[in-house]
Structures are given as C-alpha cells and as structure tokens.
Amino acid sequence: MARQAPVRDVAPTVQRLRLRYAKRGRLRFSSHRDFQRALERALRRAEIPMAFSAGFSPHPKVSYANSAPTGVASEAEYVEIGVTERCDPAAVRAALDEALPPGLDIVEVVEANTPDFVQRLEASIWQIELPGLGVAEVEIAAQKLMGQGEVTVERLTKNGVRAFDARGPVVLLVVESGPECAILMAVVRHATPSVRPDDVLTALRQVADLVPPAPPRVTRLAQGPLDPVGATVGDPFTPDRAPLAAAKT
Amino acid sequence: MQDMGSAGTLISMTVSDLVRRGVSIFDQLELLLPLVNKPIQYVGGELNATLKNWDEVQVRWVLMYPDAYEVGAPNQGVQILYEVINERDDALAERTYAIWPDLEALMREANVPQFTVDGHRPVGDFDIFGLSFATELGYTNMLSALSLASIPLLAADRDDSHPIVVAGGHAAFNPEPIADFIDAAVLGDGEEAVLLITDITRDWKQAGCPGGRAGLLFELAKTGVIYVPALYEVEYLEDGRIQRVTPTAPEVPWRVRKHTLMDLDSWPYPKQPLVPLAETVHERMSVEIFRGCTRGCRFCQAGMITRPVRERSITGIAAMVENGLKKTGYEEVGLLSLSSADHSEIGDIARNLADRYEGSQTALSLPSTRVDAFNVDLANELSRNGRRSGLTFAPEGGSERMRKVINKQVTEEDLIRTVTTAYSAGWRQVKLYFMCGLPTETDEDVLQIAQLARDVIKAGREATGSRDIKCTVSIGGFVPKPHTPFQWAAQLDHETTDSRLAKLRDAIRSDRNYGKAIGIRYHDGKPGIVEGLLSRGDRRVGAVILAAWQDGARFDGWSEHFSYDRWMGAAERALAGQVVDVNWYTTRERMKTEVLPWDHLDSGLDSDWLWEDWQAALDEVAIDDCRWTPCFDCGVCDQMDTEIQVGPTGVTDLPMPKVPDHAPVAERNAQLPN
Incomplete structure (x- = not known):
C-alpha cells in the first residue's frame, strides 16, 4: 500500500542569490560532489532560509554552474540559491563562509536581478x-x-x-x-x-x-x-x- | 629550538622529541595526489577537526581506524577519543587511515611516510600510535601503516625512537594474533583509558623517560588495565593447545581487566562531530543512546563484552542531537546503540525528537532490528512525513529450535505479526537477517528460512490486499567469537556453508507463487574462515598475518581485495612444522578444560557462566534479559563493580524550545530596508 507524498506547505522562493566561491589550497582536491554536500550542510548550519522542492524527499533549491575539475583550484566558481525570505547578500556571504571549512570560501554574493546567468559564463x-x-x-x-x-x-x-x-x-x-x-x-x-x-x-x-x-x-x-x-x-x-x-x- | 610554554615554563622535552619534529609532509604528498583515485580522502580539512601546535604539548597521539577513510572517518570511537585527548592542554591527537594500494605504491617510490590527515605529520613522529579494531580484517592494514611509517613490524624490534603501538576496539578482546606487532592493548571503553595512558606517558617523559620504552610499557602493565603482551609468556602442550599464560614479572597482573565507562551523560562525545568533505559510508550524524546490551544473544560478541547496559538520559540525548545538528549541518541523525529500540524511554525520545524537528527537513533514524510491533511503531513515528522504504528485522535463526539455541527469543507468530504491521503501515520492503553455520545447525534449520519468507509474503499480501510485497532475506556466516558462550563451538567449514546456502537459494527460487517476491543475499563461506582464524587465534597466528601481508594482503574487508587462497597459502607456510593448522583454529570444538588464548583477558564475564550458557544452548534453553528480569549472574557487574543504568528518568516531555521559525540570517534582514 504505497503512501502519497505529504502535501506540504512549500514556502515559495522570494529571492535568488548568486554566489561566487573559491576552492583553495588542499581543498582543490575536493570534487564537485564533495562541494555540493559541504554547501548543503553549510546552508543548514548558517540557517539560511532555503527554499525546498516538494515531494517525499525535498531538496534545497541550489543550481550549480560548470565546476572546475577535481585537483584544480579556483577563484571563480558560481552557484545560485533560492530563499524563502529576503536576505542581505553580505550577511549570507559572511554566514555561509563561516559555516564552510577553510579553503572553500565564499567570495561574493549578489542578488539575482537578471536572467541567463549561465550563458554569461x-x-x-x-x-x-x-x-x-x-x-x-x-x-x-x-x-x-x-x-x-x-x-x-x-x-x-x-x-x-x-x-x-x-x-x-x-x-x-x-x-x-x-x-x-x-x-x-x-x-x-x-x-x-x-x-x-x-x-x-x-x-x-x-x-x-x-x-x-x-x-x-x-x-x-x-x-x-x-x-x-x-x-x-x-x-x-x-x-x-x-x-x-x-x-x- | 624549543618554544617557551604559554605560562612561561619550559616544556620538558626528551631527546626523541628533538628528532621527531612532526613536520608536515604535505608538499611531497601534493605531488602524488593528482595521480590517485579520490585524493580528497587524504587531505583532511574536515569541519570541526582540531590541529594543535606540536611543541605546546607533551603527549602526542596518532589514532588510526585501519580501513579506508570513507569507512574510518565516521567511526564514533575514533572521533570520541580524538576529542577527549585534544581537550587536554598537555596532549594532542591526529588521525590516519589506511592508504589504498594506488597511493601506497607512489608513496613507497617517493619515500613519503604514513601521515596524519590533520597536520600531515609522519606517523612515526608521534609518541603513541592507537589503532581501533572493529574487526580482525583490519590487521593487515595495520602492517601496511607500520611499514609506511618506518616503524618495525615486530614490537621486539622497536626502540625509543618509535611510537608505542596500542590496539583497542572489539577485536582487542583477543589481541593474541597481533601480539607480536603491538606494544599494548586496551579492552573496553576507551575514554578513560586514553586519559590514563596519557597521564602515565606524560609523567614518564617528565621524569626523563626512565627505563626507556620498556620502562613505560612496564608502568602501563602495572595498572592491571593495559595489556602488554611482551610481559606474558605463553607455553604450549604437545598437542598444540595452550598450557599456560604467565606474567614475566611479579608486578604484572595475571589478568587484565576491561574498562567500563559509567554515567554516559557526563561524557557527551563527540561534542564536535567531524564532517568529512569526502563521501563516507555514513552520511549522517550519530548519537549513541546507550552502551551495552543484555539480551544475551549467544553469538553476539558485542553484546557480551560491552555489559552492563548504560543508558544516556532522554535530556542528554536531546541535547546531543541539537548540538550535533548545529555543529555539523547534517540532515540526518542516527540514534545508535546495539539495539536502539531497547532504550527504556525510546518511545518518549522518538516522539519528542519527531515533534521537535518536524518541518525542518531533518531525518531521524533508529537502527534497530527488533522483531516486534513496537519497533514498527517507532519507525512510523520517525518517518511521519518521509518515505517508508525498508525495515529490517533480525530473527537470526531460521527455525524455532535454532532461535532457542542462540537465545533469540522470537517466535514465528511474533515475526508474522510484526511484518504484517509494517506492511500495513505502508512499508514497502522488509529485510530479514539470518545467520548460517550456527552451532548444532542442520540443513533443515536453514531451509526453514525459505518457509518463513513465504509466510511473510503471504501474510503481507493478505494484510494489504496487494501483490506488490517484497522481502529480502540476507544471510551472514556465523563466526564464533571470544568471550561468548559460543567461544568453544566448532565453526562450520566453508564447503558445508556454501552447500546449505545453495539449497536454500534453490528452495526459494523454485517457489512459483512466492519466489519472485523474495530476494536473497549471501556471501560464500570462505572469508568467514579467515575471520574465524583471526578471531580465535593465538600468538602463532601472527606469523600467518605477516606472511599474508607480505604476499600482498590489504583491505581484507573488501571482497575485491580479499583472497582466500592467499591466506591459506600464508597459513600453510607460516604454520609448517606446527601441530596446528587453520582447521584446528576454526572447525575444531574446544573442551571446558582448554586454556583459551584470551583467558587472561577479563571481560567481566564469568567463565563458568559462559560454559553453562553454552550448555544451555545445546539443551535449547533460553534465558531472559536482565534489564527487566532478575540477574542471571553473568559476572560482569560483580567483578567490574558496575551496574545497569536505565530509566525511568521521570522526563517524558523535553523542556526545550522548538526550532525557531525565523533563521538568524533572515532576522538580521528584518531590520534592513528593502
């Protein structure tokens, strides 16, 4: 008897934020998947009001742009997140950087005011x-x-x-x-x-x-x-x- | 030059401290990392990791879980000891893990030593090298690490420039097979033991290292709670059995006692759980809700050697869950123990935690295989809004008779009732765990697993009115373990194990009505024989381990690396000319009068009680759990001066605030003009 996914009050995305992060030092050996897990945990630790998808296993709304290969350091990697309450980009940058291990550093956060970000890369x-x-x-x-x-x-x-x-x-x-x-x-x-x-x-x-x-x-x-x-x-x-x-x- | 301490006092340094500088080798390692698989596992950088200044402490530990990083990093034991040691001002602890063959080859070529992932310091530079053996299959990885660290493999060949090698973990309850390679072993809970060893080592260094390495080991042995194999002599009878094990000095005790940590609430570790960057086998945070188990399953070494039961309180658990989630950002919490549904207040714990984290995208899990409806209720509570994929139950024995032999008090009616409840509550798949090769077992006992699985599917189809009911039967080979009532039992040879499993598989697959709904998973019997050899071996088995390692044995817990033939070849060479062989250690039944290799190591269990329980097993007589029924005199509480610590605490609701609706970042924003 399969159960239906619960009907959740899914809070809508009210703001999208674009993050630039760096992968430095020994953490250049982290893979893209390693970073994804670290970021999703950091978002929770920093208590960023993340927007989630609906369904049985909701996922935070995060989109990743083309990532540097494992073993390559980077000063310019990009991620976009959706939040359910308006946030100050500078506060998000500081909180998220604090919640990530040293070597995975949030360089800058801006509010997404334009479409087609990935095409700009x-x-x-x-x-x-x-x-x-x-x-x-x-x-x-x-x-x-x-x-x-x-x-x-x-x-x-x-x-x-x-x-x-x-x-x-x-x-x-x-x-x-x-x-x-x-x-x-x-x-x-x-x-x-x-x-x-x-x-x-x-x-x-x-x-x-x-x-x-x-x-x-x-x-x-x-x-x-x-x-x-x-x-x-x-x-x-x-x-x-x-x-x-x-x-x- | 040496630094001045912060208080202005000169830190005492020994001669070897001046040689062993703990300088990072990362620059050399970095050149090799682009050439290996998953380099992230070797770089450290975990959230909540601690890196202390080498020169500001006197006692330096390196802790190893002798398996791959992905298995070792989440290990709770190592994380706890790492934190307990690092909290001291006079000590530091770093971690190291087994290195995969691809990097090992490059390191040997480039002369890069075994290193810690925290400071990338050479393992050979530390004072104490502690290894936690959850299983005997990590022994060869210890030899690789010693060799890469340029520490002599044999304890007898080491000098004052080498670390003291200390083994712990469940396998250390019979460290005799690795007695030649280790300097000391610790039985039981490690928290207080590492503090004691740190104290003794610090005092010895401060006193100018009297007696050198041997002097320190002697001090450790005198405590009666640290086993130093070199200080015991083993004599053998002509037929190969042990004649006696004798301490070689009057100050060294005849028996070495295990450590038991009481009052878990005052040890809420890990307070700073490590969060690895690399993907590991446990992508969740763990909170140990109690230690020990008194169910008395006769095959279970963990249940026997960790007595008595010591519960963490409901408030202590809630505080650890809250702290851990904050510190890690994990989205799942596992409530760990040997049988988590047995916590005396688990119902209130589950309800409170489920209430508290509802709507916060936090999953709770309770590893429990108890066969009763209450267990299903708990699983329902913890998966209120989540997916109900699979539940596991462990009847362990296929037949009613077998379950009496092993003291697993589950009837067929219990099992059917439990799985029916689970299917009705929306669980789609049930996994049943059994063992093969148990004492007195016949083909018929194992074939009853097929009947049981059929009955489970039939009941599930009736309860739900659906044919979409699945059940997986998972079978592990039984290996007799020291300090259990089955320590005297003959292990089943691998040929019989394999033929029994083949008959079971045929019985399940040939069933037209139910066969397709039943999955079956098992491994062949060969690895169990090697595990059995290492579990109940004595000091003569050390030569087999060395020979196997020299022949390339590594990562023996991984089927792609394990080779039965390599081990049998090693045993043949190493035991040539001896009266003993692999069968003697594994498939031979022992008598009551035989001196067992671990008899001088005291787990608290009374040897007469163990023997009586072995006889009760053969008579198919069960005994109850002493948590809820009177003491049955296993001996632990009397001999160790311990007691069962369980509820009720009187607390049923947790006086803690709900998780705030507004997160701090959003709150800060509330003041911002938009």
Missing part, C-alpha cells in the same frame, strides 16, 4: 603553473600550439573516450615567469565538451613534446563574458549589480 582564465619548466621552452610550445588551426585530443569522459579540438576554444595563451616554474595563462572559451587545462597540456605535448616533469598546479582565476577584442574575461555579476547601483544614485 562564456570563458575562463586558467593559470597553469608548470614546476621545473623554463619560460623559453613553454613559450615556444605555446606559439606552436597557437599556430595550429585545430588540434584534436582525446579524453576519457563518462561517455567513453571522446576526441575533440583543444585548440579552437583557446583564445589566448601567454607565458609568464614564476618561482621555479613557468606559468601559462590561458583564456579558453567554454565549449562542448569543455576544453580543460589538462586538454591544453595534452595539446602542447602533441604539437611540441612539452612534458612537465611534475604535476602542474592549476587555478581558475575567472569565469565570465568573453571580451573578444581584449581577449579577456569580464565579471558575470556586473549586470546583477547594475540595478542596485542605479537605485543608489
């Missing part, structure tokens, strides 16, 4: 530290790669091995010098399947035999709208902040 800036490699050799490899029209790489995805172009989405690839390493800065357009930093490194190995002697340290520095002229990435929160700024003046 057009590209990422990746900082790829290559310990044990010199600037000159990486520079040559980067130029070789950028000189190609298309470089097909293979990666094992959950749908099996896929082959795709890892060159096309790379908008900019510059080399800087770091402490005992060369640093690749890559601006990469989001595509399907997405070209990740390890795909760029695979492409560099294929075209220029560039093989890092030690595992690279990768950080996503930004995600947002791609400025095709300056080949840089903007702040995706800007349109959300705009009405607020307009109201204040």
Whole structure:
C-alpha cells in the first residue's frame, strides 16, 4: 500500500542569490560532489532560509554552474540559491563562509536581478603553473600550439573516450615567469565538451613534446563574458549589480 | 629550538622529541595526489577537526581506524577519543587511515611516510600510535601503516625512537594474533583509558623517560588495565593447545581487566562531530543512546563484552542531537546503540525528537532490528512525513529450535505479526537477517528460512490486499567469537556453508507463487574462515598475518581485495612444522578444560557462566534479559563493580524550545530596508 507524498506547505522562493566561491589550497582536491554536500550542510548550519522542492524527499533549491575539475583550484566558481525570505547578500556571504571549512570560501554574493546567468559564463582564465619548466621552452610550445588551426585530443569522459579540438576554444595563451616554474595563462572559451587545462597540456605535448616533469598546479582565476577584442574575461555579476547601483544614485 | 610554554615554563622535552619534529609532509604528498583515485580522502580539512601546535604539548597521539577513510572517518570511537585527548592542554591527537594500494605504491617510490590527515605529520613522529579494531580484517592494514611509517613490524624490534603501538576496539578482546606487532592493548571503553595512558606517558617523559620504552610499557602493565603482551609468556602442550599464560614479572597482573565507562551523560562525545568533505559510508550524524546490551544473544560478541547496559538520559540525548545538528549541518541523525529500540524511554525520545524537528527537513533514524510491533511503531513515528522504504528485522535463526539455541527469543507468530504491521503501515520492503553455520545447525534449520519468507509474503499480501510485497532475506556466516558462550563451538567449514546456502537459494527460487517476491543475499563461506582464524587465534597466528601481508594482503574487508587462497597459502607456510593448522583454529570444538588464548583477558564475564550458557544452548534453553528480569549472574557487574543504568528518568516531555521559525540570517534582514 504505497503512501502519497505529504502535501506540504512549500514556502515559495522570494529571492535568488548568486554566489561566487573559491576552492583553495588542499581543498582543490575536493570534487564537485564533495562541494555540493559541504554547501548543503553549510546552508543548514548558517540557517539560511532555503527554499525546498516538494515531494517525499525535498531538496534545497541550489543550481550549480560548470565546476572546475577535481585537483584544480579556483577563484571563480558560481552557484545560485533560492530563499524563502529576503536576505542581505553580505550577511549570507559572511554566514555561509563561516559555516564552510577553510579553503572553500565564499567570495561574493549578489542578488539575482537578471536572467541567463549561465550563458554569461562564456570563458575562463586558467593559470597553469608548470614546476621545473623554463619560460623559453613553454613559450615556444605555446606559439606552436597557437599556430595550429585545430588540434584534436582525446579524453576519457563518462561517455567513453571522446576526441575533440583543444585548440579552437583557446583564445589566448601567454607565458609568464614564476618561482621555479613557468606559468601559462590561458583564456579558453567554454565549449562542448569543455576544453580543460589538462586538454591544453595534452595539446602542447602533441604539437611540441612539452612534458612537465611534475604535476602542474592549476587555478581558475575567472569565469565570465568573453571580451573578444581584449581577449579577456569580464565579471558575470556586473549586470546583477547594475540595478542596485542605479537605485543608489 | 624549543618554544617557551604559554605560562612561561619550559616544556620538558626528551631527546626523541628533538628528532621527531612532526613536520608536515604535505608538499611531497601534493605531488602524488593528482595521480590517485579520490585524493580528497587524504587531505583532511574536515569541519570541526582540531590541529594543535606540536611543541605546546607533551603527549602526542596518532589514532588510526585501519580501513579506508570513507569507512574510518565516521567511526564514533575514533572521533570520541580524538576529542577527549585534544581537550587536554598537555596532549594532542591526529588521525590516519589506511592508504589504498594506488597511493601506497607512489608513496613507497617517493619515500613519503604514513601521515596524519590533520597536520600531515609522519606517523612515526608521534609518541603513541592507537589503532581501533572493529574487526580482525583490519590487521593487515595495520602492517601496511607500520611499514609506511618506518616503524618495525615486530614490537621486539622497536626502540625509543618509535611510537608505542596500542590496539583497542572489539577485536582487542583477543589481541593474541597481533601480539607480536603491538606494544599494548586496551579492552573496553576507551575514554578513560586514553586519559590514563596519557597521564602515565606524560609523567614518564617528565621524569626523563626512565627505563626507556620498556620502562613505560612496564608502568602501563602495572595498572592491571593495559595489556602488554611482551610481559606474558605463553607455553604450549604437545598437542598444540595452550598450557599456560604467565606474567614475566611479579608486578604484572595475571589478568587484565576491561574498562567500563559509567554515567554516559557526563561524557557527551563527540561534542564536535567531524564532517568529512569526502563521501563516507555514513552520511549522517550519530548519537549513541546507550552502551551495552543484555539480551544475551549467544553469538553476539558485542553484546557480551560491552555489559552492563548504560543508558544516556532522554535530556542528554536531546541535547546531543541539537548540538550535533548545529555543529555539523547534517540532515540526518542516527540514534545508535546495539539495539536502539531497547532504550527504556525510546518511545518518549522518538516522539519528542519527531515533534521537535518536524518541518525542518531533518531525518531521524533508529537502527534497530527488533522483531516486534513496537519497533514498527517507532519507525512510523520517525518517518511521519518521509518515505517508508525498508525495515529490517533480525530473527537470526531460521527455525524455532535454532532461535532457542542462540537465545533469540522470537517466535514465528511474533515475526508474522510484526511484518504484517509494517506492511500495513505502508512499508514497502522488509529485510530479514539470518545467520548460517550456527552451532548444532542442520540443513533443515536453514531451509526453514525459505518457509518463513513465504509466510511473510503471504501474510503481507493478505494484510494489504496487494501483490506488490517484497522481502529480502540476507544471510551472514556465523563466526564464533571470544568471550561468548559460543567461544568453544566448532565453526562450520566453508564447503558445508556454501552447500546449505545453495539449497536454500534453490528452495526459494523454485517457489512459483512466492519466489519472485523474495530476494536473497549471501556471501560464500570462505572469508568467514579467515575471520574465524583471526578471531580465535593465538600468538602463532601472527606469523600467518605477516606472511599474508607480505604476499600482498590489504583491505581484507573488501571482497575485491580479499583472497582466500592467499591466506591459506600464508597459513600453510607460516604454520609448517606446527601441530596446528587453520582447521584446528576454526572447525575444531574446544573442551571446558582448554586454556583459551584470551583467558587472561577479563571481560567481566564469568567463565563458568559462559560454559553453562553454552550448555544451555545445546539443551535449547533460553534465558531472559536482565534489564527487566532478575540477574542471571553473568559476572560482569560483580567483578567490574558496575551496574545497569536505565530509566525511568521521570522526563517524558523535553523542556526545550522548538526550532525557531525565523533563521538568524533572515532576522538580521528584518531590520534592513528593502
């Protein structure tokens, strides 16, 4: 005798908040699922008035944007939540940051005032530290790669091995010098399947035999709208902040 | 250079403290983590974890649950001891877990030592290495950890530069198979024991480490509550049995007593439950509602060695639930114990907690397998608005006769009535748990499981008028354990176990009317033989463990890593030339006069009572639970000077506010102009 899901008084979502968070230090080894569990617990600890879905097992209303791979640090990951009471974004940022373990840090919270947020995440800036490699050799490899029209790489995805172009989405690839390493800065357009930093490194190995002697340290520095002229990435929160700024003046 | 203490006093440091600096190896580890599976399990960073300054304390513990992080991190025992030690100003505790073979290989190649997940400090740098053995199948993982930590595997080869290796947990009630590898073992509740060991170690260090390592172990042994195997000599008879076990010094007691923590309300641990980032086997917070069990199931080692029953009060439980939810953000709370429906005030506890957390998206769970309608009422109360998926009941024995042998006082009518109640209340699936290989068992006893399952489905269909009724039969192999009435019993050989289970499976599958509604789950009998060897083994089994580990045995509790043939090969090599073999340890029945390897370890149970209870089992005579009926003289309360601690407390309603409707963040907003 199956029971019906109880009819609950589901409080409506009155406000949506967009969160930018960072994944730092040793917590770069957390996976996307690890972060999801940590965030949902932090929302409870911080007593954020979350909106829930209906049904037998209600879930808090949280949407996740494209997350950085396990092992990659990030300064710019994005999440959107729905709440049942209006909240001060700054208070939510502080409470949630306090409730998360150090290393998973809430950088900024804004009220969602605009649609199509995910579409605004057009590209990422990746900082790829290559310990044990010199600037000159990486520079040559980067130029070789950028000189190609298309470089097909293979990666094992959950749908099996896929082959795709890892060159096309790379908008900019510059080399800087770091402490005992060369640093690749890559601006990469989001595509399907997405070209990740390890795909760029695979492409560099294929075209220029560039093989890092030690595992690279990768950080996503930004995600947002791609400025095709300056080949840089903007702040995706800007349109959300705009009405607020307009109201204040 | 050494630091000054906060009070301006010079912290006393020993020579080995100057060598063992506890410096993090994370930089080296970090290079390996991108190359392994689930690296998050090795980085720590749990919510509520504690990291103390190395130089500000005198006694440093590393605690290990010798299984994978996903199994070990939620372990309550380790979390409690971790917190109890870290609350002291003069001590610290960090944690380490078993390392999967992929990282182990990389660590050996790169010379990275076994590390703690808190400070990533080398395990070999700590003063005391405490291991909690819930099961014997963690023994090989201990050897991996010792080896990775560059601690000699054999206690006899260690010197003052190595940690003292201490075993605890239920398996430590017979630590003889690992006697060669450990320096000491603690029986029973660990809370007060770790404090005692910390005191003794601190005093010994302050006194300038008199007598070195052996001096400290001698001090521990003299207490009578810490077992130091090296201070006992075991002699054997020609036929392989033990002749006697003798202490080697007059100050060392003949028997070592277990620890029993009284008054659980004054030990509300963990107060700061750890919340791992990695996914674990228990994605919930746990509150231990009582310790001990006196139901007297004769196969159950946990029920025998944790007596007497000590309940936490209804108010103590409610406070721990509230605190734990606040500190963790978990959405589920488990009310843990050996048989949670047996708490004398469980009805009021369940009602109060269900009222209190109604509408807060907090789930409550009560692991209980008691076969009665009250248990179903409790489950209904705790799932008021939730999904009613499955309920588990444990009749344990398939036939009425078998249940008398094991002292599981459940009749077939009880079971049918209980499952009918469950199906009628909307539970869709019932799981029934049984054992195979119990003493005196025949094929017929096991085949009755099929009949019982058929009757359950039939009753469920009648009660609900629906054919959508499912029942899963889950069968575990019985392994005789020390300190139980079945410690003398012959273990069933794996061939007979497997053939009995095959007959049962055929009986269930061939049933046209009911077969499809009954699922059956079981494992083959081989792992049980290895568990049996390690459970009732003596010191000679240590060589088998070492040989198996050297041959690659790791993670023996995981079927994909376990190899029966590897263990049998190891036993053949290690026991070559001995009069004993695997069968001698497992399928052989013992006599009353035989000296058992754990006889010098005192669980409080009177040996004569255990033997009488074994005879009562063979006579198919049951005994009652002493919580509600007069004492049956098992010996524990008399010998340990303890008592049963149960309700009534007189509290039926909890004087606590309901969870506020407005959350703090929203309240702060109320003042904000919109």
